[in-house]
Amino acid sequence: MPIVTTRSVVLQVHRYSDSSKILRLLTRSHGPLSVIARGALRPKSRLSGLLEPFAEGTATFYLKRNRDLHTLSGFELIRERQSLGLDMIRFAGASVLCELVLRVAPREADPLLFDTLIDALDHLVQAPIEQSDGVAAARIWQLVSLLGFAPAVEVCIDCGRPPGAGQPARFDLQAGGLRCANCPPSGRALAPADVEDLRSLLAGAPGIRPSPSQIALLADFIRYHASEGSHIRSLDFLSTAAR
Numbered sequence: 001m002p003i004v005t006t007r008s009v010v011l012q013v014h015r016y017s018d019s020s021k022i023l024r025l026l027t028r029s030h031g032p033l034s035v036i037a038r039g040a041l042r043p044k045s046r047l048s049g050l051l052e053p054f055a056e057g058t059a060t061f062y063l064k065r066n067r068d069l070h071t072l073s074g075f076e077l078i079r080e081r082q083s084l085g086l087d088m089i090r091f092a093g094a095s096v097l098c099e100l101v102l103r104v105a106p107r108e109a110d111p112l113l114f115d116t117l118i119d120a121l122d123h124l125v126q127a128p129i130e131q132s133d134g135v136a137a138a139r140i141w142q143l144v145s146l147l148g149f150a151p152a153v154e155v156c157i158d159c160g161r162p163p164g165a166g167q168p169a170r171f172d173l174q175a176g177g178l179r180c181a182n183c184p185p186s187g188r189a190l191a192p193a194d195v196e197d198l199r200s201l202l203a204g205a206p207g208i209r210p211s212p213s214q215i216a217l218l219a220d221f222i223r224y225h226a227s228e229g230s231h232i233r234s235l236d237f238l239s240t241a242a243r
């Protein structure tokens with residue numbers, strides 16, 4: 001039973017019995033894992049108060065081969081990120097990021113995915129309050145793209161030509177991309193400014209204020225392409241918070 005020590009971020013927390021917690025972690029060296037933190041709910045536990053969603057730390061656990069639940073023996077806190085809970089948009093954005101990783105991330109280690117998630121959570125913590133919705137949307141699109149579900153927004157999915165600057169376009173949810181104004185009109189209509197905003201968000205540009213319809217497009221895209229049949233509850237919360 002090897003002991004593993006690795007940087008980890010807490011994706012989800014469940015109570016287990018009166019005194020323990022079960023955590024879903026994304027670890028940098030072993031991918032997503034579930035661990036049990038025995039006694040973590042006891043006030044005198046050295047883990048008390050540390051193991052909350054979005055917290056990052058150096059986790060030590062006993063890795064049991066062929067088992068789904070491992071035993072956490074230590075967690076040295078690096079960042080708690082509890083301030084994400086003070087603002088609805090930040091909290092919803094962080095929740096979508098973590099839930100996406102939970103539902104969709106590959107089982108094996110992916111240091112780039114880990115670093116991308118950490119960077120996204122840090123940017124959500126640091127963003128000025130009036131930019132939090134833009135940062136949330138851009139970082140969620142970044143994660144969706146990294147997970148292999150990037151939409152096509154640079155060229156039309158039908159004719160392959162770039163939609164003209166200043167032209168409206170349509171977003172075909174099922175086909176996963178933009179259709180230019182010269183092709184048969186099918187999909188959600190986007191005004192020229194919406195097309196530009198969508199591209200900017202996908203390029204990670206700061207300072208875009210996504211409209212509620214941009215957030216709805218992001219949420220619907222994830223539901224259709226990236227949820228793998230499971231209901232990502234925090235998407236509903238994000239859509240409500242962004243109104």
Ligand SMILES: [Zn+2]
Pocket residue numbers: 156157158159160161179180181182183
């Ligand atoms: Zn076209």
